[in-house]
Amino acid sequence: MIERVLVIRHDKIGDFVLSWPALFLLKKAMPKASIEVFVAPAVQALAATCPYVDHVIVDTGDDKAITEKFIARNYDAVLVSCSQFRIYKMIRHLDTAYKLAPKLNWYQYLYQHRVDAKYKKGEPCWRGGCMMVEHFLTHHGYTIPTLPQQYWDMSxxxxxxxxxxxxxxxxxxxxxxxxxxxxxxxxxxxxxxxxxxxxxxxxxxxxxxxxxxxxxxxxxxxxxxxxxxxxxxxxxxxxxxxxxxxxxxxxxxxxxxxxxxxxxxxxxxxxxxxxxxxxxxxxxxxxxxxxxxxxxxxxxxxxxxxxxxxxxxxxxxxxxxxxxxxxxxxxxxxx
The missing domain is CATH 3.40.50.2000 (Glycogen Phosphorylase B;)
Structure with a gap:
């Protein structure tokens, strides 16, 4: 049973916002799992308010300290939505059986699990994150939920x-x-x-x-x-x-x-x-x-x-x- 998942999405505010559909799919499919994100400092406060996120780790720039935090969280799976060689170096020593990366860069081949997360022409870029999560959920036998009509109800x-x-x-x-x-x-x-x-x-x-x-x-x-x-x-x-x-x-x-x-x-x-x-x-x-x-x-x-x-x-x-x-x-x- 998967109890803790890390999603790496550490870039700009708009990029993180457009990852909410993917985060929704994860949380809806695995409501008892802890869905956690690694984000840039500018995104920290917004990530903490996301209803589909249970824990936030901030990119301080101290790779050694960040890696230690990753190790301490004992993740069952890591989804590398924003793929960089630096990220690979930080997570390569994690005792995590399932690490999933998109088929984008040469270092995709350093990961055992890879996914084609290239959205089709005419589709919004947030579909790429959903494709990664859908691949992950299918691989582990979870039903893929239907996306909501609205992602944040603050009415x-x-x-x-x-x-x-x-x-x-x-x-x-x-x-x-x-x-x-x-x-x-x-x-x-x-x-x-x-x-x-x-x-x-x-x-x-x-x-x-x-x-x-x-x-x-x-x-x-x-x-x-x-x-x-x-x-x-x-x-x-x-x-x-x-x-x-x-x-x-x-x-x-x-x-x-x-x-x-x-x-x-x-x-x-x-x-x-x-x-x-x-x-x-x-x-x-x-x-x-x-x-x-x-x-x-x-x-x-x-x-x-x-x-x-x-x-x-x-x-x-x-x-x-x-x-x-x-x-x-x-x-x-x-x-």
């Missing part, structure tokens, strides 16, 4: 967080997060401002714009705030919460979330909040690969024309189409 706290963001009466909170997670360019504050001003003037919904930011993104948010305030549009600067976990929970307050391909956009998907995502225009189709976990009818996604000279130029996005689609969605669902 009991929705009113609390709406009050935190100052919602009044029938206002719809439209969250806007400037900046980028790195996989796409950044929509310029002027383009964001123009888009939001036009949407506010055309929709029948009573919108209040909530500008979220972190670090140097504050300057971008301030530019948007000033532009909207000058037009007497309802807008607030949302002071960053001290904990990523609290911020992640607070997104349940949103009626819509707009951002580039960032961790916050993907967190919104956990809540099944309608998302408006801006992606790079590449042949690898990040608009599909990095889609959020919100239901398909709640996902609006846009990118500039594909190409080396155009793909990261977010100014080339058809913002007229974005405006039209958003107004139609807001009027159909919130007016």
């Amino acid at each position: 009991a706290e929705r009113e609390k967080w709406q009050n935190y963001y100052g919602r009044q009466q029938d206002e719809k909170l439209i969250f806007v997060h400037p900046g980028t997670g790195g996989s796409s360019g950044s929509v310029a504050p002027a383009d964001f401002s123009s888009l939001l001003i036009n949407i506010d003037s055309r929709t029948q919904a009573n919108c209040k714009f909530v500008l979220t930011y972190n670090g140097n993104e504050e300057l971008l948010a301030r530019d948007i705030f000033d532009s909207l305030s000058a037009k007497s549009i309802k807008v607030i600067m949302a002071k960053p919460l001290s904990s990523l976990a609290d911020f992640a929970k607070s997104i349940v307050a949103a009626d819509m979330f707009m951002a580039g391909s960032t961790g916050p956009l993907h967190i919104a998907g956990l809540h099944n909040v309608p998302t408006v995502g801006f992606y790079a225009g590449r042949h690898s189709a990040p608009i599909v690969r990095w889609q959020t976990l919100s239901h398909s009818h709640k996902r609006l996604s846009y990118a500039p024309p594909v190409g080396k000279s155009t793909g990261r130029n977010m100014a080339l996005i058809n913002f007229d189409a974005v405006e039209k689609d958003m107004v139609a969605y807001l009027d159909a669902n919130y007016a």
Whole structure:
């Protein structure tokens, strides 16, 4: 009987969020097992809130100490979702019979158990993590569960967080997060401002714009705030919460979330909040690969024309189409 499983997924916030479907499958199939994750420091607080995770080990950079922690946990299985040679060196001496890695790099051959976790063209990248878990569950005789309609139900706290963001009466909170997670360019504050001003003037919904930011993104948010305030549009600067976990929970307050391909956009998907995502225009189709976990009818996604000279130029996005689609969605669902 498998009692303890380690999943290694130690990269960015968005990557970890998109591992929730795989973690759900593990926990649902093996409710009595301890599902544990190895994550980057930036992800620690979010990982600790994940309802499918029982224990978190943080990547401190001290490989020897981390290996000792792994040994002490006495894992029955290790799933290497994020495969690196460094990871192999840390887990090779574990007395764990089952170590599973994806067929990606040359060091896949150092593992006895390997899986083709390459999702198909037209599928989101989170399918790769699910394919790994499905292989593991099938190998050990477990039934593969059906994925849920929503990955994080924080509805009991929705009113609390709406009050935190100052919602009044029938206002719809439209969250806007400037900046980028790195996989796409950044929509310029002027383009964001123009888009939001036009949407506010055309929709029948009573919108209040909530500008979220972190670090140097504050300057971008301030530019948007000033532009909207000058037009007497309802807008607030949302002071960053001290904990990523609290911020992640607070997104349940949103009626819509707009951002580039960032961790916050993907967190919104956990809540099944309608998302408006801006992606790079590449042949690898990040608009599909990095889609959020919100239901398909709640996902609006846009990118500039594909190409080396155009793909990261977010100014080339058809913002007229974005405006039209958003107004139609807001009027159909919130007016």
